[in-house]
Amino acid sequence: MTQQPDANGPSRDDVPAGVPADVTAMLDRANRLGADPTVTNYGGGNTSCKVEVTHPATGEPATLLYVKGSGGDLGTLRFGGLAVLELARLRGLDDRYRGQEHEDEMVELFPWCAYGPGGAAPSIDTPMHGLVDRPHIDHLHPDSVIALAASADGERLTAECYGGRVAWIPWVRPGWELGRLHRRLLEENPQLEGVVLGGHGLTCWGASSDECEQRAFKLIGEAAEFIARTGRPEPLGPVRADRAPLPEAERRARAAALVPLLRRVASTDARMLGHYNDSEVVLDFLSREALDRLVPLGTSCPDHFLRTKVRPLLCDTAPDAPLEEVEQRLGELHAAYREEYRAYYERNAGPGTPPMRGADPAIVLVPGVGMFSFGRNKQTARVTGEFYVNAINVMRGAEAVSAYQPVDEAEKFRVEYWPLEEAKLQRMPKPKPLAGRVALVTGGASGIGRATCHALASQGACVVVADLDLAGAEALAKELGGPDVAVGVEMDVADEEAIKAGVAAGTLAFGGLDLVVNNAGLSKSAALEETSAQLWDLQHNVMPRGSFLVSREAAATMRRQGLGGDIVYIASKNAIAAGPKNIAYSSAKASQAHQVRLLAAELGEHGIRVNGINPDGVVRGSGIFSGGWGADRAKVYGVKEEQLGEFYAQRTLLKREILPEHVAEAVLALTDGSLEVTTGLLVPVDGGVPMGFLR
Numbered sequence: 001m002t003q004q005p006d007a008n009g010p011s012r013d014d015v016p017a018g019v020p021a022d023v024t025a026m027l028d029r030a031n032r033l034g035a036d037p038t039v040t041n042y043g044g045g046n047t048s049c050k051v052e053v054t055h056p057a058t059g060e061p062a063t064l065l066y067v068k069g070s071g072g073d074l075g076t077l078r079f080g081g082l083a084v085l086e087l088a089r090l091r092g093l094d095d096r097y098r099g100q101e102h103e104d105e106m107v108e109l110f111p112w113c114a115y116g117p118g119g120a121a122p123s124i125d126t127p128m129h130g131l132v133d134r135p136h137i138d139h140l141h142p143d144s145v146i147a148l149a150a151s152a153d154g155e156r157l158t159a160e161c162y163g164g165r166v167a168w169i170p171w172v173r174p175g176w177e178l179g180r181l182h183r184r185l186l187e188e189n190p191q192l193e194g195v196v197l198g199g200h201g202l203t204c205w206g207a208s209s210d211e212c213e214q215r216a217f218k219l220i221g222e223a224a225e226f227i228a229r230t231g232r233p234e235p236l237g238p239v240r241a242d243r244a245p246l247p248e249a250e251r252r253a254r255a256a257a258l259v260p261l262l263r264r265v266a267s268t269d270a271r272m273l274g275h276y277n278d279s280e281v282v283l284d285f286l287s288r289e290a291l292d293r294l295v296p297l298g299t300s301c302p303d304h305f306l307r308t309k310v311r312p313l314l315c316d317t318a319p320d321a322p323l324e325e326v327e328q329r330l331g332e333l334h335a336a337y338r339e340e341y342r343a344y345y346e347r348n349a350g351p352g353t354p355p356m357r358g359a360d361p362a363i364v365l366v367p368g369v370g371m372f373s374f375g376r377n378k379q380t381a382r383v384t385g386e387f388y389v390n391a392i393n394v395m396r397g398a399e400a401v402s403a404y405q406p407v408d409e410a411e412k413f414r415v416e417y418w419p420l421e422e423a424k425l426q427r428m429p430k431p432k433p434l435a436g437r438v439a440l441v442t443g444g445a446s447g448i449g450r451a452t453c454h455a456l457a458s459q460g461a462c463v464v465v466a467d468l469d470l471a472g473a474e475a476l477a478k479e480l481g482g483p484d485v486a487v488g489v490e491m492d493v494a495d496e497e498a499i500k501a502g503v504a505a506g507t508l509a510f511g512g513l514d515l516v517v518n519n520a521g522l523s524k525s526a527a528l529e530e531t532s533a534q535l536w537d538l539q540h541n542v543m544p545r546g547s548f549l550v551s552r553e554a555a556a557t558m559r560r561q562g563l564g565g566d567i568v569y570i571a572s573k574n575a576i577a578a579g580p581k582n583i584a585y586s587s588a589k590a591s592q593a594h595q596v597r598l599l600a601a602e603l604g605e606h607g608i609r610v611n612g613i614n615p616d617g618v619v620r621g622s623g624i625f626s627g628g629w630g631a632d633r634a635k636v637y638g639v640k641e642e643q644l645g646e647f648y649a650q651r652t653l654l655k656r657e658i659l660p661e662h663v664a665e666a667v668l669a670l671t672d673g674s675l676e677v678t679t680g681l682l683v684p685v686d687g688g689v690p691m692g693f694l695r
């Protein structure tokens with residue numbers, strides 16, 4: 001049944017005709033539940049419903065289970081994200097169940113219970129939905145309920161909070177056994193409204209989708225209200241004056257200065273991107289006395305600790321300590337963290353455990369400044385931070401009514417190195433060549449810069465579009481996919497302070513900087529005697545001076561990260577070819593071209609490669625050409641302005657018109673690993689112009 005888009009909710013044009021209305025209602029419910037991260041974390045929890053249909057293959061009635069499939073997210077769940085199973089067949093698997101130690105093998109049998117093509121892959125939580133005999137079921141990870149579930153006396157608190165309407169299951173890993181435990185509790189007490197899962201979350205149900213949803217919100221609200229009513233004030237202890245948050249501007253500047261050092265710490269084993277969070281809840285947590293006691297306990301819910309790692313790294317220097325002191329201390333803390341992680345792995349690993357996945361922290365906490373979370377891409381880095389915010393809420397709630405007590409280390413390890421999780425990681429597609437890299441393109445809002453931003457993003461890079469034109473930069477960032485992919489920053493490369501601020505903002509946005517394209521430029525030609533000092537300065541300030549300053553700033557950041565880097569100059573054929581009436585522009589370009597070699601020579605020892613591109617005659621999309629220069633050139637050559645590109649093409653050896661995309665492709669070739677041992681190179685992208693040949 002296809003429904004009209006609802007002004008108050010998501011459009012349900014994803015549900016094919018003929019699917020029972022309960023499924024649509026369940027999807028709407030999932031989206032509402034998933035909209036609030038305190039109700040369930042990104043990607044966490046699942047919803048389901050059971051519906052009666054006539055099976056097309058037999059003409060007989062059949063009950064189907066529609067349940068969120070593996071890897072989906074409730075907030076954005078669509079019909080295609082549901083697994084569809086024949087309930088009788090799924091329940092029949094109970095006869096094949098050989099006991100808890102063999103429960104992982106059940107997952108391989110789920111696809112054999114599919115209805116028709118089956119939809120998305122069934123998740124490990126499927127038994128919780130299949131074995132419980134209720135039409136609608138929600139399984140969620142709400143902060144307030146996990147606060148009870150991760151308390152030293154969670155069972156007693158659950159009883160006090162819900163007065164027997166909600167049962168308690170001590171920590172059990174998700175799987176068939178957990179489904180069976182739910183089923184048994186409901187058989188014993190059919191009045192039960194739900195279950196609190198120790199160290200994990202909440203499951204509840206209803207006869208209708210509405211009843212299920214209302215109950216979920218009610219049970220979550222009751223837990224929050226119980227904590228507020230019975231909990232002690234200031235559960236995390238008093239604020240420590242030496243950890244009070246720095247004022248906002250100072251804090252942001254400090255965060256930007258720290259980010260390259262922290263990325264180094266997070267990226268020893270694999271290059272990571274970062275996300276910075278200085279929200280009220282984070283800064284408050286970081287300023288409290290309980291910090292030192294709680295941080296080592298790590299997070300609780302399996303979803304949380306899978307992303308946040310077993311525990312964060314806590315930086316213990318003063319919020320305004322000199323950077324050298326922080327760098328040195330971070331080195332020590334990092335070494336200790338890695339040693340501890342290895343020991344944790346070795347303590348817990350058994351014969352079938354997958355190899356260690358990396359011993360760097362995913363969360364770094366800096367009191368007074370904020371939280372830095374890391375992941376292989378920006379979205380993962382951001383979500384990892386969101387999960388730690390969930391964990392903070394959980395710790396605060398648990399400490400208010402009891403003592404925070406997450407599941408023990410051995411269980412965390414079993415989840416972290418669960419063969420089923422490992423299989424999920426192995427199934428992930430190979431990352432794109434520039435995945436995990438942050439690129440900053442000056443003059444990125446137009447022409448060659450714009451095409452370069454598109455090309456870099458298409459190969460997986462996160463892009464900082466830096467331009468005089470902030471509106472243009474922001475519009476392009478949005479077009480490229482929004483804040484997990486690109487951001488726009490205002491930057492006048494003729495202004496040293498603006499460069500510092502723009503590089504800092506870009507670095508903070510993605511947690512690092514790996515690649516810079518010095519592209520900002522303008523072209524004003526004039527004969528020698530008409531070239532004013534002002535015209536000269538204008539072009540030299542933007543091109544040679546601007547790119548020198550951008551390179552200086554970027555190289556400093558790259559060196560602090562210790563991950564190498566790339567600097568690419570968009571110079572020009574005019575850097576080589578001498579034509580008349582172009583003294584200011586062409587000598588500016590020649591300076592840029594020589595900077596390529598100078599900096600290649602200087603930065604090689606830090607793994608920073610510096611290369612350049614010499615384009616010529618890029619008319620289409622170029623603001624330089626459309627801004628009068630093109631009309632002028634067309635007049636000089638006696639052609640129509642719209643034919644100028646073609647005219648230039650005929651002057652080349654290949655007779656090809658040069659497009660912004662050609663230059664962008666050259667940037668990719670220089671940076672995507674194809675030419676990884678090349679530095680100091682200038683690449684002509686000009687269709688072949690002998691005057692521009694390098695000698």
Ligand SMILES: NC(=O)c1ccc[n+]([C@@H]2O[C@H](COP(=O)([O-])OP(=O)(O)OC[C@H]3O[C@@H](n4cnc5c(N)ncnc54)[C@H](O)[C@@H]3O)[C@@H](O)[C@H]2O)c1
Nearest residue numbers: 443446447448468492493520521572615617618622623624
């Ligand atoms: N178009 C060509 O034929 C050609 C040939 C060789 C070299 N180039 C070089 O390629 C680069 C890009 O040229 P294009 O044709 O794409 O030009 P364009 O005018 O389309 O784009 C230039 C961008 O740089 C920005 N910009 C200008 N001054 C700036 C400043 N001070 N700070 C920050 N941003 C600034 C502009 O806002 C614009 O978005 C320039 O360096 C140019 O010299 C162009």
Ligand SMILES: [Zn+2]
Nearest residue numbers: 045141200201
């Ligand atoms: Zn769960």
